[in-house]
Amino acid sequence: MTAWQNGLPATSPVVAGGLLYVYDELQGRLNVYDPTGGRLLRSLPAAPGHWSSPIVVGGRIILRPAVARQQRL
Numbered sequence: 001m002t003a004w005q006n007g008l009p010a011t012s013p014v015v016a017g018g019l020l021y022v023y024d025e026l027q028g029r030l031n032v033y034d035p036t037g038g039r040l041l042r043s044l045p046a047a048p049g050h051w052s053s054p055i056v057v058g059g060r061i062i063l064r065p066a067v068a069r070q071q072r073l
Contacts (some may be wrong), residue, residue, distance in 0.1 A: 006038060011053040018033070021061050023055045030054065030063060 010031070011023045020035040028048025032041045051063040 014054045014056055016056040022062055023038075023054050024051070030061065059064060 008024065009026065013021070014021045015035055019041065020033040021048060022031045022033065023029075024031055025048060028046050030044040030046045032044065033039065034041055046063055053061050054061050056062070
């Protein structure tokens, strides 16, 4: 197997069901890749603006929703 990379900013990848899932927080997309060659199979809409890696629970891919953060001084 040959290592590949796409050079785009994204969260940590998750492999489930033979597919590689990567959340693109800038575009608000959950990208699905062929893990062996890196070919983009699907790009699914997701909420933009948070930096959470997808997780796998019960055979489902889950993204944490964006949450507004408040800082108290």
